[in-house]
Amino acid sequence: MSSHTPIGRKVTLNDIAAGCALSRATVSLVLRGSPLVNKHTRARVEQELRRQGYVYNRAAANLRRRTSSSIALVLNDLTNPFFAEFAAGVDQTLGEAGFVTLLGCTGESATREQAVLSSLLEHGPGGIILSPAEHSNAHEVLAAIGTQAPLLLFNRELGGAMPEFAHWDQLMLDNQHGTRLATEHLIARGHRRIAFFGGHLDSSSCRQRHAGYAQAMQAAGLTIEPHWRIECAPTRLDAAHQTHALFTGTPTPTAAVCYNDAVALGLMLGLNQRGLRPGKDFALTGFDDIAEAALGMPPLTTLSTAPRERGQQAAQLILQRLHEPQADSRKTIAAVQLIVRESSCPPSTT
Amino acid sequence: MSSHTPIGRKVTLNDIAAGCALSRATVSLVLRGSPLVNKHTRARVEQELRRQGYVYNRAAANLRRRTSSSIALVLNDLTNPFFAEFAAGVDQTLGEAGFVTLLGCTGESATREQAVLSSLLEHGPGGIILSPAEHSNAHEVLAAIGTQAPLLLFNRELGGAMPEFAHWDQLMLDNQHGTRLATEHLIARGHRRIAFFGGHLDSSSCRQRHAGYAQAMQAAGLTIEPHWRIECAPTRLDAAHQTHALFTGTPTPTAAVCYNDAVALGLMLGLNQRGLRPGKDFALTGFDDIAEAALGMPPLTTLSTAPRERGQQAAQLILQRLHEPQADSRKTIAAVQLIVRESSCPPSTT
DNA sequence: TTGCCGATCTAGATCGATCCAAATCCGAGG
């Protein structure tokens, strides 16, 4: 960097213009690659830009142009590898489009979500990608963001009614189809008595996943015993704890479709404690394909949601919305893919 | 420079001022909570702000005040739960201080790091927190960011000399001490043939971790066979792939100190594939204490770096630097803590 | 020489906020 540049003081268009005896306007044209400038002039300017170590001030440009070059990404839990991977995908695609990601974490608190959203809004993002906190609702979100920026909901639905005048898009996972695939897979392996294990009844994703399971069972003409639906918190620990509930009534299931991978891994622990070998004596499937799923003992059959690809998709959707602000709001449902591993064995012959 | 999209019409200070027959300046004073304004006027203005749904334009304010309210966070790998947790910590503390996080992921590519840094710089962050990509060097980083914003290096040193005139702070982990603790622990459990597994030889953190291991081995009077140092990318997949290298020469090790948790978990996978039970037939330790470490099969003995706290600390350090731009640059080394779990079994007797 | 034209370049207003100096208001004191 040139030593004649005073440290700390920023170089502006005016400095460059003065440096080559041109006007601000011309230098600005050069910066934006306008064909109006003489190529000789352009070369002179570009040299001066380098010489003075000029850095473009996008905030000033955005102010004048009334545009934005950032997108807010608000996540309920960055600690969850699923969302971390999602964030990486979002950032990658936004970066390629010349946008920058404004990050905000809410830690599953609707209150913090409010605060984070309005703080980010002040920085004028062109759009918002939001994976809502657990008890967040449409009314609160609307109060926080108004109609300043288009919103893309990811992964969870919001409580309360969606406002019609705002263009809120959605990107969701195909929960129902996923568990249906898993259930059909278990049926194809020969299972007839299949349980649905884990999750909270009042969560929308749990309801959807259970519906997919029920649909597959019904399509195969199999009956579902009431005691084959066991509720538990979507954590490994609670799942291990509730394992016994699978075996209290008759007939007992030979397999279980689990709410997600965490629950499935907990169920594996619980089975081991009862002397049952998961993937040998009892079959099970998960949902999410978290990194540990492939590493489990045995490796877990599960549904891959490709979180990085979902992130890229989310970024594309919001960029598309920026391009067409008035288009109808759309709901996208991302396909999930069944990953067959060893946990989904045929029923044991004993 | 890509073309960006126009935003809907915004409410500005002028609209508020007109709405209550006051000047822009007065409204601005109200916004900033100045004691100069009459409390009756203030109430009128605040009502009008709510009525029109005003959103503060921080970019415009920052332009005039020549300040910044954002910090860039540039990470080599957000997919790694260690960095994800770190990012959550950074974002939390920055948010509490009224700053917003500009996220950038480099995916371990020094080239992308350059691009990401200069793109983020155009948005005028007040400072930068950088966990460098693997082959990044001081010269390139300097070229990208110049002296526009103070830099805090996290986790890795940069290749090449640190420029003296720039105030580059550092926050590092006590890598060497950590692996030394882990190695001493394995030795105390009775191991004599201990390998060092994973990481890239040219990464500074890998060198430091290896040095701690070597130091402990030497202090215990144990020799290190050259083929006990296996290099691999710091990912689960590559670690699983390279597992065989541990068993190609004689004498074979009975335990391994791994570069980090990702590598250790990958090694577990590789061991399982070879029919060896990690934590029974072969002992291993990790580094980072990511969430999965405690949940592994078996749970992983590792070094806790408290990534969330490191993130908070990093945010505090950069904010402090903003407050005192001229202070001497400082290097902080964060302690790590050995967490003993089941993976570090005594050597198998067979 | 004059006038027109395309190719280049530029002055000045502008985006939405802040800062500064100066104006205005209002009641007390002379």
Added chain:
DNA sequence: CCTCGGATTTGGATCGATCTAGATCGGCAA
């Protein structure tokens, strides 16, 4: 009634870029 001073309020310039409308400059046909 007028002046003075503290409490409020305000006009206009400003941050660093972009935009609009118009200036400047050769060259060439009339």
